[in-house]
Amino acid sequence: MKKTNLIISISLLAACFLVNDVAIARGKLPFIGTKSFNFSGGTGTGESITINKNGSAIIKHYGTSGSSVLYKGKFSNHIKSKDGEEWLLKGDKIYSLTNGKIDKDCMGDGKPCVSDLYGDDPTPPVASDAGKLKKMTVTGKILYGTLDSGIEDINGGPGLTFLSDSKMAAKIFKKCQQDDICKISGLVKVSYDDGGGVLSKLVSVKLIKDNTPAY
Structure with missing residues (x-):
C-alpha cells in the first residue's frame, strides 16, 4: 500500500512539474497563433507574425504579388532578421525598430512606427469584382x-x-x-x-x- 502511494505521489509531483514547465514556457510567449499588422496602413504592406507552442516564430510580408518570409526562427522579444529588420511586441501592439530604437514616420506623420496586432487573416478582403x-x-x-x-x-x-x-x-x-x-x-x-x-x-x-x- 505504501509503495502504491509513493508511486502515485511521484506521478503527481512529475505532473505538477510538467504543468509548471508548460506554464513557464507559455509565459514567455505573448500569444500562440497568428496575428497580422500593418505599419504603413496601406494596401500591399500587410505583415503577420505566427508564434508556435514550441517557441518558433515566422514573420511574413503580404505584397500585391504574393507573400514572402521576413523571419523564421526562435521567438525573442525583440526579433532581429538576417536582413536587419527588427520587431518588438508590447501588449497587443508591435513596433518596428532599427538598431534597437523604435522607427518613426511609417505613416508620414512623424510618430512612432507601431501597429495593433489583430485578427488571424493578414490578407486583405477581396472585392466582389476582384480580378477585373x-x-x-x-x-x-x-x-x-x-x-x-x-x-x-x-x-x-x-x-x-x-x-x-x-x-x-x-x-x-x-x-x-x-x-x-x-x-x-x-x-x-x-x-x-x-x-x-x-x-x-x-x-x-x-x-x-x-x-x-x-x-
Missing part, C-alpha cells in the same frame, strides 16, 4: 516600399499599388518621389475590398505637388 480590369485615376500621396509601392488617394478613395522594380514604377518615380502628390491614370486589376488594386497598365502620371524636403 478597370480604368482608374488616383490623385494622392506616393508611398515607396522595397517590394511594393503605391498611391494613397488624398480624398480617402481607392488607391493602387505596383511593383517597386517594375518598368511602370520607373516611369512613375521619374516624375514623382516618396510623399509627392501625384495624379496617376491606368488600368487596374481590382484586388481590394475598397475597389482599389494593382496597376496593370500605366496611362499617365503627373506631379501635382513636390513634397521633397528642403535641405
Whole structure:
C-alpha cells in the first residue's frame, strides 16, 4: 500500500512539474497563433507574425504579388532578421525598430512606427469584382516600399499599388518621389475590398505637388 502511494505521489509531483514547465514556457510567449499588422496602413504592406507552442516564430510580408518570409526562427522579444529588420511586441501592439530604437514616420506623420496586432487573416478582403480590369485615376500621396509601392488617394478613395522594380514604377518615380502628390491614370486589376488594386497598365502620371524636403 505504501509503495502504491509513493508511486502515485511521484506521478503527481512529475505532473505538477510538467504543468509548471508548460506554464513557464507559455509565459514567455505573448500569444500562440497568428496575428497580422500593418505599419504603413496601406494596401500591399500587410505583415503577420505566427508564434508556435514550441517557441518558433515566422514573420511574413503580404505584397500585391504574393507573400514572402521576413523571419523564421526562435521567438525573442525583440526579433532581429538576417536582413536587419527588427520587431518588438508590447501588449497587443508591435513596433518596428532599427538598431534597437523604435522607427518613426511609417505613416508620414512623424510618430512612432507601431501597429495593433489583430485578427488571424493578414490578407486583405477581396472585392466582389476582384480580378477585373478597370480604368482608374488616383490623385494622392506616393508611398515607396522595397517590394511594393503605391498611391494613397488624398480624398480617402481607392488607391493602387505596383511593383517597386517594375518598368511602370520607373516611369512613375521619374516624375514623382516618396510623399509627392501625384495624379496617376491606368488600368487596374481590382484586388481590394475598397475597389482599389494593382496597376496593370500605366496611362499617365503627373506631379501635382513636390513634397521633397528642403535641405
